[in-house]
Amino acid sequence: MPALVPLGDNPTLLWGMRNDERLRRIGVAQGFAGNDAADGAAILANMAFAFDPVWTAHLKTRPGTVMTRAGVPVLAHVRTAEERARVAAAMHADAALDAASGLTLIAAESDEGILNEALRKREKPFAERLVPAAVPAIERASYVGAYKGVTDLLTKYLWPEWALAITRVCARAGITPNQVTAMGSVLCIVATIAFWYGWFWTGLATGLVFMVLDTVDGKLARCTITASKLGNAWDHGVDLVHPPFWWWAWAAGCAPYGRPLDDATFWAVIGTMLFGYVAQRLIEGAFIVRFGMHIHVWERFDSWFRLITARRNPNMVILFAGLVVTRPDWGIIGVAAWTAISLVVHLVRLFQAMARRAKGGAITSWLA
Structure with a gap:
C-alpha cells in the first residue's frame, strides 16, 4: 500500500x-x-x-x-x-x-472520465488550481461530484442548490454529518406525528426540510471527507425504515382530516404499500447479488425509471398533488397504485436480465 x-x-x-x-x-x-x-x-x-x-x-x-x-x-x-x-x-x-x-x-481535462460505481455514474473528476478566487467553483465541483448520477427527480433537480448552500454553512460552522442526520431524524419523527393527526401541510413542510437534510448529510460527509460507519448506517437506516411509517400515518390521518378511508380500502392500501416497498428492495438486492450492479444502472430505461419509481420522494409528489385538491385519501391510494406498478416494472426487469444471462448475453451498465 x-x-x-x-x-x-x-x-x-x-x-x-x-x-x-x-x-x-x-x-x-x-x-x-x-x-x-x-x-x-x-x-x-x-x-x-x-x-x-x-x-x-x-x-x-x-x-x-x-x-x-x-x-x-x-x-x-x-x-x-x-x-x-x-x-x-x-x-x-x-x-x-x-x-x-x-x-x-x-x-484530468480528458473527456474519457471514470466510472464511479458507488455513485452510479460516469464522471470526469475535478482537478483544479486551489486559489482563493477558485474556491466557490471548486466547492461546487466537489459537491456535484458527490451527487449520485441516478436518483429521484426531486434529489436530482429540486434539492441541489438548497443542499449546496446548507452544506457550505455546515462545513464552515463545523457542523458534522452525524449532527445533520440527528436533526433530520427528529424532523422525520415530527413529520410522522403530523401526518398521523391529519396535519398534512405541517407534515409536508417538516418532511421537506428533513428530505433536504437527508441529502445534505451525505454530501457534507463526502465533501469534508468525514464519512463514518456509524453515520452511513444511521443515515441509510433512517432512509430504509421511515417511509412505510409515513404512508401508514398519512392513511390514518385522513380520518381526522375529514377524508377517512373505509376499512377495506385502508388495509388494501397499507398491504399494497408495505408488500410493494419490501419486495422492491428485495428485487434490487437480488439484482446486485446476481449481476454485481444496481438495477437502476443496467440500461438507460432503468436510470430514467429511477427518477419516478415508488420511493419516498416521488411518492411525496403524489401525496402533495392529492392534498392540493383537498383529497389526501386520493393521494395515498395513488401512492399504493404507483407502488404496485413500480413493483411490476422491477420484477419484469429482473426476469429480463435473468433471461438475457441464461441466453449467454452480458449484463453490463450502460454507464460503463
Whole structure:
C-alpha cells in the first residue's frame, strides 16, 4: 500500500479546511499507508491543486501513473526514488514532466472520465488550481461530484442548490454529518406525528426540510471527507425504515382530516404499500447479488425509471398533488397504485436480465 504524500504548501481553505488536512482525511478514508519510505512506492499530491478523492482511489492500483492538469503533475503514483525525484521537481517547478519520464500520463481535462460505481455514474473528476478566487467553483465541483448520477427527480433537480448552500454553512460552522442526520431524524419523527393527526401541510413542510437534510448529510460527509460507519448506517437506516411509517400515518390521518378511508380500502392500501416497498428492495438486492450492479444502472430505461419509481420522494409528489385538491385519501391510494406498478416494472426487469444471462448475453451498465 503506497503512502499519500503532500508536496508544497497551500493556505487556501476548501470546505473550511487546509488542503493538507483534506489530503490527510482522504488518506485515512481510503486506507493509504501512514508511513512514507523515501525510496518506496507513494502517491505524491501537488498541494497547489485540489482534486476529487476519486483520483487517489483510481491511482492507488496504478503504479507508474501520473494525473496532470494542463501538463503539470497533480497526483503521481511513483515506484522508485528516481521517479519521485523527477515528479517532485516538476511539481515544485510547476512544469510538465519530461518526455523520458517513463510514466503513464492521464490528463484530468480528458473527456474519457471514470466510472464511479458507488455513485452510479460516469464522471470526469475535478482537478483544479486551489486559489482563493477558485474556491466557490471548486466547492461546487466537489459537491456535484458527490451527487449520485441516478436518483429521484426531486434529489436530482429540486434539492441541489438548497443542499449546496446548507452544506457550505455546515462545513464552515463545523457542523458534522452525524449532527445533520440527528436533526433530520427528529424532523422525520415530527413529520410522522403530523401526518398521523391529519396535519398534512405541517407534515409536508417538516418532511421537506428533513428530505433536504437527508441529502445534505451525505454530501457534507463526502465533501469534508468525514464519512463514518456509524453515520452511513444511521443515515441509510433512517432512509430504509421511515417511509412505510409515513404512508401508514398519512392513511390514518385522513380520518381526522375529514377524508377517512373505509376499512377495506385502508388495509388494501397499507398491504399494497408495505408488500410493494419490501419486495422492491428485495428485487434490487437480488439484482446486485446476481449481476454485481444496481438495477437502476443496467440500461438507460432503468436510470430514467429511477427518477419516478415508488420511493419516498416521488411518492411525496403524489401525496402533495392529492392534498392540493383537498383529497389526501386520493393521494395515498395513488401512492399504493404507483407502488404496485413500480413493483411490476422491477420484477419484469429482473426476469429480463435473468433471461438475457441464461441466453449467454452480458449484463453490463450502460454507464460503463
